[in-house]
Amino acid sequence: MxxxxxxxxxxxxxxxxxxxxxxxxxxxxxxxxxxxxxxxxxxxxxxxxxxxxxxxxxxxxxxxxxxxxxxxxxxxxxxxxxxxxxxxxxxxxxxxxxxxxxxxxxxxxxxxxxxxxxxxxxxxxxxxxxxxxxxxxxxxxxxxxxxxxxxxxxxxxxxxxxxxxxxxxxxxxxxxxxxxxxxxxxxxxxxxxxxxxxxxxxEQKYSDAAEFLNLGExxxxxxxxxxxxxxxxxxxxNPVLFAHGCAPSRTINPMRRESSVEALTNLPLLWLDQTANRFVNEDVVYDFAMWGNAAHNVNGKYYVIVDQATIDTFKKTTVGLEDTFERQFCDVGQTPKTTVGPLPNIQQDFDNAVKTGEVVKAGTLEELAQKLGLPQQALDKSIAKYNDAVEQKQDKTFLKPAAELLFTVTQGPFYAICEHCAILGTLxxxxxxxxxxxxxxxxxxxxxxxxxxxxxxxxxxxxxxxxxxxxxxxxxxxxxxxxxxxxxxxx
Missing domain, CATH: 3.50.50.60 (FAD/NAD(P)-binding domain)
Known part of the structure; x- marks a missing residue:
């Protein structure tokens, strides 16, 4: 020795x-x-x-x-x-x-x-x-x-x-x-x-530890x-989790910035928990700690639900939503972008993520519910209610700003990005x-x-x-x- x-x-x-x-x-x-x-x-x-x-x-x-x-x-x-x-x-x-x-x-x-x-x-x-x-x-x-x-x-x-x-x-x-x-x-x-x-x-301290996306040391x-x-x-x-944002996986996460799938996870789109219900004003995406806490509060996992029309829009146009991680990767003095897109590779990126299981794709909402193991009635109700909020530009339940109510979920195929509570450590x-x-x-x-x-x-x-x-x-x-x-x- x-x-x-x-x-x-x-x-x-x-x-x-x-x-x-x-x-x-x-x-x-x-x-x-x-x-x-x-x-x-x-x-x-x-x-x-x-x-x-x-x-x-x-x-x-x-x-x-x-x-x-x-x-x-x-x-x-x-x-x-x-x-x-x-x-x-x-x-x-x-x-x-x-x-x-x-x-x-x-x-x-x-x-x-x-x-x-x-x-x-x-x-x-x-x-x-x-x-x-x-x-x-x-x-x-x-x-x-x-x-x-x-x-x-x-x-x-x-x-x-x-x-x-x-x-x-x-x-x-x-x-x-x-x-x-x-x-x-x-x-x-x-x-x-x-x-x-x-x-x-x-696992001794957190019941949802199996769902964590560990981006820490x-x-x-x-x-x-x-x-x-x-x-x-x-x-x-009390256990104190260093929750910090969310992402699908270690390959599709803000530390890599390589996939259009990751870009959509960083926006206030439609989020549903593992009971097929909305659970938060998705605008929380703009506060890293609270975003992570929101996911931790629903057992560490949720789904970002989009349809084909939404993906096609991001592929061809500039969307007036800010990627929440855009500012983090600007050096001192740099001006951040406040829009997303066009994302020419978005369809390919989503197709690749479907193959790895980070995204689930279905032709109908019924098929999506089946693949995710979600209750069909709750899924239909949540999407119908959200679509109505987008059309009326008024989110009566979670109070998402009208400027962020941009995309309905109506046109198949449908996609669910599987999001996990990301952690940078424990505190x-x-x-x-x-x-x-x-x-x-x-x-x-x-x-x-x-x-x-x-x-x-x-x-x-x-x-x-x-x-x-x-x-x-x-x-x-x-x-x-x-x-x-x-x-x-x-x-």
Whole structure:
């Protein structure tokens, strides 16, 4: 068994882990970074486009009035006071300074209008990475910076246990090949991203887990949470799913942007749940978190119903509906399109998706109901009622705007896009104090251990809120807090 010795071990190199390492590096505290994957980065690197912050220098220059009082009261009320007030406060008060740290790390951001159409009139709190590809490249440069200062970065190496006797003495790691490594250390920071890669843990907490479309870091298997729990950490908390939009599959999803089928899933067309009923104002598509929550609320799956006439329209013309993900893939300063189409390949894309089962096609509504296992009477009633709303330009039940009531479903063949609740991760795990130390059920901290990012409870009651970039912002700040507290304790 190999062995090393260092002051701090950081587990995971996503936003929270890389932030902790950067603070240790700047303060010249020796550390070893363990990364389970073959490259550094987690959800914050590969998926996130920005961070939430208040009172940043950029916001102050633009005279943004939304500050600590607004954010603290807003998040506390949003979560019905089921929050760790001290941790929330500390995060918010450090969030502005974190923007300067990101620039120092080579990850500059610019305060910008929200990426989501539903939040275009929100206060300017979203700070978007200036260039997504440059962010990825600069993240990859950080390990060389750390190792040049004498620290170690061990890729394809996971923390599997700790040695703890009235305090931490070692972290036990394991390489991809199964070789065990003992790292003698005084502190450990668990930044390994929650448990979205552990199907058993997901199924224990979510009855619809089998329907989830997991777009998160599946290497995040909850190991850090489970190690802290074994040491006596309190893990009692409502499950908090990082629901974020919906899509048919990993091949037809907004991360790929390759199929016209995906484009139609990102629009407020007709949605029916697994009982053939409408369940929401489809305009919720313009709010990623609420869209995902709406699907989660109907057992993780629903259908987008369109007819041949609708597909033909998108093939030939420009439709005055905005693709909800259009803004996300614009770099800072780019102007988004607010229309969709023409989509010349849409028929071929739908035909291909029928072959893979991501879309179900039927000549009649009766056949569609049979293929989907839907009650015929409910399907007929839902479609008739929706068609009437389109014709009258008035949605009396769900109040969808008249400008979005564009397409009836009347002309076969008919198509059902099979949509799944997409997740970027999980947001519950270990109860921590304001210093990101895990606490026991009596509230006492477990010393020498720190739990950060998506591993930590305290910011959310039961779901990801519509504060764009807050999970990523908290990840960076909580990693920073944990490193500062570890250094303080070492000293």
């Amino acid at each position: 190999d062995s090393f010795s260092t002051k701090v071990v950081v587990v995971g190199s996503g936003s929270s882990g890389i932030s902790a390492c950067f603070e240790l590096y700047q303060r010249k505290v020796p550390f070893i970074l363990l990364e389970k994957g073959d490259k550094v980065g987690g959800a914050g690197k590969f998926g996130a486009h920005g961070v939430f912050a208040i009172n940043s220098q950029e916001q102050n220059k633009r005279h943004v009035k939304y500050g600590y009082r607004d954010a603290f009261n807003g998040l506390t009320n949003y979560n019905h006071y089921f929050v760790n007030g001290e941790l929330l406060s500390r995060f918010l008060q450090k969030s502005g300074a974190n923007i300067d740290r990101l620039s120092e790390m080579g990850l500059p951001v610019t305060v910008e209008q929200s990426e989501q159409k539903a939040h275009l009139d929100d206060p300017l709190v979203y700070h978007k990475f200036n260039n997504f590809n440059e962010k990825m490249a600069n993240w990859d440069k950080l390990p060389a910076l750390f190792t040049a200062a004498g620290n170690k970065v061990l890729l394809e190496t996971a923390a599997v246990d700790v040695e703890y006797d009235n305090g931490l003495t070692a972290v036990i790691a394991q390489t991809k090949e199964g070789q065990k490594i003992t790292i003698k250390t005084e502190k450990v920071i668990f930044a390994d991203g929650g448990y979205c890669g552990n199907q058993m843990m997901l 599946r290497k995040s298997d909850g190991r850090g949470i489970r190690i802290a729990q074994a040491l006596g950490a309190d893990t009692r908390h 519950d795990g270990v109860n921590v104090d304001r210093n990101c130390q895990p606490v026991r059920e009596d509230g006492s901290p477990i010393r020498d251990i720190y739990v950060v990012g998506n591993n930590a409870n305290g910011l959310y009651s039961d779901g990801y809120p519509s504060y764009e970039g807050i999970a990523n912002g908290f990840a960076f700040v909580s990693g920073w807090i944990a490193a500062q507290e570890a250094i303080k304790s070492l000293n």
